[in-house]
Amino acid sequence: MSSENFRQLKPFFSILLIIATLFSIVFLQMEERRMGYSVLKLTREHKKVWEEKRVKEIALAKITRPQLLDSVAQQKFTLKKVQANQIIHLSGALTEEVDKVVNKGIAKKDL
Template sequence: MNSNSFKQLKPFLSILVIIFTLFSIVFLQMEERRMGYSVLKLTREHKKVWEEKRVKEIALAKVTRPQLLDSVAQQKFTLKKVQANQIIHLGGPVSTNMDPVVKNVAKKDL
């Protein structure tokens, strides 16, 4: 190729570079917009799942509250509330005539 033919191709090549650059810019803007929409969709989905989780936690807290469990135990399983004379105390008073080693063990257990 001689320099004369290269000079004739210069305008054509510069127009190709400009067109390629403009197409690249348009493509990148379209990709940016598409990614923005996917991020928006994921953000909405995340909020929806988080709200469902919160609603389920509230429902669980309502179901497992002590008053409801007491009423279910009394109605379905015919359980009755504990009275003071039904409580069994397993630890008793420490005797004074015990061996000193046994006293130390008994004090630690209390």
Template sequence: MSSENFRQLKPFFSILLIISTLFAIVFLQMEERRMGYSVLKLTREHKKVSEEKRVKEIALAKITRPQLLDHMAQQKFTLKKIQANQIIHLSGVVEAPVNKVAKKDL
């Protein structure tokens, strides 16, 4: 390639470089916009799931509150409230009292 041929092609290469740069800029802007929409969609979905979780936690707390469980046990299953003499205390091994004999008693 001679220097004369290269000079003739210089304007073509510069225009090609400018056009490719503009295409790259447009492509990057489109990708940025697309990613922004993806992030927006995921953010909305996250908020929706968080709200559903909060609602379910509140429903669980309402269902398992002690007063409701006690009421259901008495109404549905006809259970009665416990009385003091019905409570059985389970503790560790109970040792029988050992009669300690002193040496001088022998």
């Protein structure tokens, strides 16, 4: 290619470069907008899941509160409250061994 042909094509190449730059800018702006919508959608989904978790934790706390468990045990399963004469007191060698285990810090799974 001669230098004269290259000079004639210079304006064409410069316009082509400008158009390519403008297209790339538009493309990058569209990608930025699309990513913003994706982030917004994920943020809304995260808030929704977090709210469901909080509601379930509250429901679990209500279900497992001691007063409710006590009343269910007395009504549905006909259980009665523990009386003083029903409590078993351990004494002797077994209690000393348990005290040793507790003092040494051995876990229950090791027993």
